Amino acid sequence: MPTDPLVLSSFPFPAPTGSNVDVLIVAGEHSGDEHAARMVSAALKRNPTLKVAALGGVNLKSAGAELICDMMPYAIVGIFEVLKHYSELKKLHDEIVNWILKYRPRAVCFVDYPGLNLRLAKKLAEHGVTTKSGGDIRLLYYISPQVWAWKxxxxxxxxxxxDTLGVIFPFEVETFEDTGLETTFVGHPFLAENYQLPTTYDADGDVLLLPGSRSGAIGRIAPVMFQAFGELLRDQNDARAKCIYASDTLKELLESILSQYGDLKERIELVPNSTVVKASSVLTSSGTMSLNCALSGIPGAVVYRVHPLTYLFGKMVLKIPYIGIANILLHQAFYPEFIQGAAKARVLADELLNCLNNASRIEQTSELSGKLRTILDKPASGGAGAWLNKNVSR
Structure with a gap:
């Protein structure tokens, strides 16, 4: 989180260069920057004259947007962290609003991150500059908050x-039907032309362990995954594993956990998330990587452990039959889910053995992966880039 005066000296944001801005992209965290960049790149291929400014990161800049502010230093999670840096986040919020009021882009496209983006939309409406509050700035939203799961x-x-919402899961169109909000399925960004899945299926590949990208989840899930792999070695002693980490800090955490399992650290390789991994099977948390693995056709299972109170709260507020997105989309257990106490080392090791040696399971995983791709692929009308162009040019 930025506390360095050099970082905060970016306030006020600079004026856009050249002509008026057609669309301002607001992507306040890393995955949003990546997904928005692919959308902008596709939009500019269709319409090279489109003037795009961005509050995002290096990916949006590389895609052709004029980067007004690097938002990645502000991409924090957790109530404590937000409270700790409240004054800086408030300055950021106010500066975004002020920039929009001053330079009046034709449209603003929010990307995911509802904690920031819906507050911004509400504040702009209070100023009366949005079309739904009597003004002329259209508000677009790409990648909806998961209102089908909670809130x-x-x-x-x-x-x-x-004004309009571009969703990445086809069932989300029905979710918003009773609201009157124009909602369009634009395809999932993992199937965009210029996106490479970070995993591929290879029967001779390593076992893949994915305990998540947040320290709390890793602390609860990584130990049982490592123990499960240790159990697997009793039955298949030539097995090797890879465990993906998202940052150097998380790598250190994984190294600390792995050091508790003796010689096991020689059989589990920690690799950065920039690496494309060939995997024969996977144990994955319920996050984004589980969908990547499902689309890659890797047999596996979901492992999920949280604080007991968080789990009880989740059971009360979540209204979905599964926690893995592939399972939700297919209405069946593409990946069996082992939650809380059900995630036991021996049970998970047996799942891995089945993934490695059961030919019918491997075949079924491949078939369901193809079905999943069909569900999530962009419609004939075009993907996110076409949606952006259409709604900016109105």
């Missing part, structure tokens, strides 16, 4: 603020 009433708030 369902939020969809009505969005309908009162946003």
């Amino acid at each position: 369902a009433k939020r969809r009505f708030e969005m309908a009162g603020l946003i």
Whole structure:
């Protein structure tokens, strides 16, 4: 989180160069920057004259947007961290609003990250500059908050603020039907032309262990994954594993956990998330990487452990039959889910053995992966880039 005066000296944001901005992209965290960059790149291929400014990161800049502010230093999670840096985040929020009020882009496209983006949309409406508040700035939203899982009433708030919504799961169109909000399925960014899945299936590849990208999740999930792999070695002593980490800090955490398992650290290689991994099977947390693995056709299972109170709260508020997105999309257990106490080392080791040696499971995984790709592929009308162009040019 930025505390360095050199970082904060970026306030106020610079004026855009050249002509008026057609669309300002607001992508406040890393995955949003990546997904938005692919959308902008596709939009500019269709319409090279489109003037795009961005509050995002290096990916949006590389895609052809004029980067007004690097938002990645501000991409923090957790209530404590937000409170700790409240004054800096408030300055950031106010500066974004001020920039939009001053330079009046034709449209603003928010990307995911509802904690920031819906507050911005509400503040702009209070100023009366958005089309739904009587002004002329259209508000677009790409990658919806998961209102189908929790905070369902939020969809009505969005309908009162946003002009159009581009969703990445086809069932989300139906989710917003009762709100009157124009909602379009634009395909999933993992199937975009210029996206490479970070995993591929290879029967001779390593076992892949994916305990998540947040320290709390890793602390609870990585130990049982490592123990499960240790159990697997009793039955298949030539097995090797790879465990992907998202940052140097998380690598250090994984090294600390792995050091508790003796010689096992010689059989589990820690690799950065920039590496494309060939995997024969996977144990994965329920996050984004589980969908990557499903689309790659890698047999496996979901492992999920959280604080007991968090789990009880989740059971009360979440209204979904599965926690893995591939399972939700297919209405069946593409990846069996082992949650809380059900995630035991021996049970997970047996799942891995089945993934490695059961030919019918491997074949079924491949078939379901193909079905998943069909569900998530962009519609004939075009993907996110076409959607952006259409809604900016109105």
